Amino acid sequence: MVLRIVPTMFPTVQDAINASSPGDSIQILAGKFDGFEVDVENLKIFGCGIxxxxxxxxxxxxTSDGVVVSADRTTLQGFTVQGFSDSGVIIVSTNNxxxxxxxxxxxxxGIxxxxxxxxxINCIASNNSLGMDIMGTPASCLINCISTQNAVNGYFMFTGNLINSSASENNNGAGIxxxxxxxxxxxxxxxxxxxxIEITSILINIIDNKVCNNERSGIELDAISENVIxxxxxxxxxTEDTDAGILxxxxxxxxxxxxxxxxxxFEFDIEAIPPADIANTFDGNKCGNSDPPGLCT
Incomplete structure (x- = not known):
């Protein structure tokens, strides 16, 4: 295993990657650097911090992307990726x-x-078109991340993923x-x-989240089944009469x-548009009002 340092040993990150073998590490010092593609497996690429x-x-x-991860078992840590005309980081490999x-x-x-x-883990997406778009299979995990002030959604989640202990704030579309x-x-x-939180598929678990002060409904459930809130x-x-805390x-x-x-x-804490009021199970919810009445305990 070899440590390669940018820019003292190699002028660019891509030069260091091209000279590397699986298991090597690359340290990027403080400063501004061009984008790069990780196409060697099992590299660890570290910056000096966000x-x-x-x-x-x-x-x-x-590409038009900042960082492309096309090799498995890559570790990226401790840097900022900004100002690219497509995505900041794009991942097309696994176990990274x-x-x-x-x-x-x-x-x-952003990602x-x-x-x-x-x-x-511990990643931040801000002021992108979309914060984090997670679409790969099998499932991935997002933990302790922040997505804020993006032009569309904070997080766009597909294909069986977990998002835990993260924040979505002040995005122009859905939080999640x-x-x-x-x-x-x-x-x-x-x-x-x-x-x-907007739910558009089956078998989704929405558990123990704090959902507050969003312009539209807090949690919105579309015409789907077999989910748990x-x-x-x-x-x-x-803010509108078509909204609710849980819709x-x-x-x-x-x-x-x-x-x-x-x-x-506004306008109700829980609203179930008929026949959803009888086609779903409502149990033990503590709220001020509901439509129809009786969905709260």
Whole structure:
């Protein structure tokens, strides 16, 4: 295993990658550097920290993206990727770790994951078109991340992923948009201009989240089935008469909405548009009002 240092030993990160073998490490010192593609397996690429090591020059060769991860078992840690005309970081391989990576002011996505089984931890996405777009299979994990002030959604989740202990704040669309079986556990979803959490698929678990002060409904369930919305704190969401703290649309069936605490939402804390009020299970929800009445305990 060899340590290669940029720019003292190699002028660019790509030069260091091209000279590397699986298992090697690359240290990027403080400063601004061009984008790069990781096409050698099992490399560890470390910066000197967010805001100190900045990937902001030319994109990865042949792309408009900042960093392309095309080799498995890559570790990226401790740098900022900003200002690219496509995605900040795009992942097209598996079993990678992104830790303490900041992606900001990228024209498309901050982080775009197209292959699964990755760990994204302590990462920050801000002022991109979309914060983090997680679409790969098998499932990936996002832990302790922040997505804020993006032009569309904070997180766009597909293909069975877990997002845990993360935050989605002040995004222009949904805080978290979930389009396939996933688990959304223990997150803070605050002050987004769309719904806090929007659910558009089956077998999704929305558990123990704090969903507050979003412009549209706190949690919105589309015409789908077999989801669980359990033990969430849902407060001060909604600005229009079509909103609610928890909104269950008319075609939704066989979902379980239980043990949630919903208060001060507009226009109702829980609203189930008939026949959703009888086609789903409502149990133990503590709230101020509901439509139809009787969905709260």
């Amino acid at each position: 805001g100190r090591t900045i990937i902001a020059g030319a994109p990865a060769q042949g 770790v992104l830790k303490k990576i900041e992606v900001k002011f990228n024209t498309s996505r 775009f994951e197209l292959s699964g089984a990755n760990l994204i 948009f979930v389009g396939s079986p996933s688990t959304i556990l223990g997150n803070e979803v605050l002050k987004n201009n769309g719904p806090g 359990d033990s969430n704190l849902v407060r001060n969401n909604g 269950v649309n008319s075609g939704a069936t066989d979902n379980t909405i239980r043990f949630n605490k919903a208060r001060n939402n």
